[in-house]
Each structure stands twice: as C-alpha cells, then as structure tokens.
Amino acid sequence: MPLPARLHEQAVSPRELVYLHGFASSARSSKAAYLAGRARAEGLLFHAPDLNDPDFATLTISRMIDQTRRRLGEGPPRAVTLIGSSLGGLVALFVPNEPAGPGVIDSLVLMAPAVDLVPGLAAHFGAERMGEWERTNRLDVFHYADQSMRTLEWGFYADARQYNPWTVEPDVPTLVFQGREDETVDAAVVERWASGRANVSLRMLEDGHQLGASLDRMWAEIRRFLPAVAR
8 A cells, every 4th residue: 555645745754653552451561562672673663652541440442542643643744553452453443544644544453453342341241240330330450550450430331332343444454463362352253353354464373362472473474564555
C-alpha cells in the first residue's frame, strides 16, 4: 500500500509504531519494552500510551480510542503502524484514520486481539457476577502493572457493547498473531474473524495469550510486513 499522497508531498518523519497495551496491563509491560527496543534499533519512532490514565476504574474503549487519536494528532507528518495487544488489538480496529491528522495509519498489527471481549466477559463471570457488577458498579480485577487488585466500573462493559468487531473490515493491511494455546482469547474465534477479510493476514503460533515465546518470530514477521506496506 503506497503512502498517502499528502505524506509524499511533505517532509515525512520515520515510521512510528504506536503500541496499545492490553487489559490490566500498561505501557511498561515486557512486550512494550521489547517492541520499543527493536523499533528504536531500526530507527523507527515508538510510542506506547498508558491507557490506564487517568485511572483504571473509569477505563472504557471509547476513552482508549480518544487517547490514541490524540497521539495521532501530535507531531510531524508520518506513517503509523498501530500495534494492539489483546484489548489494545480490539481498540486498534476502531481508531479512525483522520485524514487531516499528521499521523496516518497505514497498517495494523494485532496480537491476540480481543474480538470476543463482550461475550467472553459474560461467559467468564456468569450472569450472577455480571449482575452484581452492574448493581454495585464495582468489579475487582488483578492488575498486572502493579501486581495488585484494582476496581473497574460497570461503564467499561456498558461502553464495550457498542463496539462490535464483526462489523469491521480493516481498510489497511492487517497482520494478526494468535496463539493456539491462548487461555484468554478464543483462538477459534480469532480465526473466524480473520477469515474472509481481504486485508487481514493471520499467523497462528504455538503459544499462549502473552505470546512471550514468540516475540522474536513476531518481530521478524513485522519487519517483513512493514516494507511491503510502504511500497
């Protein structure tokens, strides 16, 4: 996919990789650190917003989208690859590619994208606990960033119901990595979502949800993917 004409007409900065972390994770995760190191060694820009800001309790997909859009509106003209992990992968599908912004999304990389988020949460917690969450406006979840329990308000789930990934057809090249042994995101659901979408290429890996054993392989695939996007 060639760069948009308006980027060709301006002085363009190096490609930027914007990493969107997963649920109850952070911009300081081991995966974010790995990608940051590899990107900068290749002369690429890298940014990982902390999507927990201003606080985890009021987290919503809508807020995460807005934070990502603000990042794309900052800085010089540049091509952007959104890399989303788990919940971040779902968010990446709904970030609009603003034609007037300096950061133009020309590719997506999704790692174990949470395309089954809403039904998955309902199935995982069950009707009784979901009802309690709605009544009390409180769900205690383990947050991996600080290794402690944090509270999440009902607004997260209520907001998530408006984002249906099955209605999304990515309009840019999209590379998806999914572990066959994923204990959080149903690999079969990701395979169904990816099949039949013209711009989506799926790589199934012998790995779990964190894809920690596959980082080097994923980076090698990403490095082959990016030059093809920029042609």
